[in-house]
Amino acid sequence: MAETRWEIRVLVQDTLQAERLTRELRATLDGLEQVDATLEVDSGDQAPLHKGGVSSHLLVVAGVAVPTAQAAARVLITAIREWSAVQRNRRVELRRGDHAVHLEGISEETVELLIDRLTDPGSQ
Numbered sequence: 681m682a683e684t685r686w687e688i689r690v691l692v693q694d695t696l697q698a699e700r701l702t703r704e705l706r707a708t709l710d711g712l713e714q715v716d717a718t719l720e721v722d723s724g725d726q727a728p729l730h731k732g733g734v735s736s737h738l739l740v741v742a743g744v745a746v747p748t749a750q751a752a753a754r755v756l757i758t759a760i761r762e763w764s765a766v767q768r769n770r771r772v773e774l775r776r777g778d779h780a781v782h783l784e785g786i787s788e789e790t791v792e793l794l795i796d797r798l799t800d801p802g803s804q
Contacts, residue, residue, distance in 0.1 A: 685741060690770070691771040692771070702739065708763045709756070719740060776799070781798060
């Protein structure tokens, strides 16, 4: 069973809050049986770490050990949706390859559309 790399960014302006929320989200995802989540500094970020070692471009990289990309997307989107429900206005970008979606206040109906967008090779 192949693992697909998923990048997840918490989208907030405040650097310290972004780091705190990113670490919290990583812990939430890593607690799931099928998910291996780690923290990375965005490879596109050439800015040095700020005083105290805080980077404004910290992201979670998740590997999901399930048979299909659709199943992986469902696991991640459901977990992120539950994590986001704790506090209003939590925004997250979920990216797989060239496909990305922004998650904020996701309804159950929207989940299927997001999964299709992330996993359909022909989608834009």
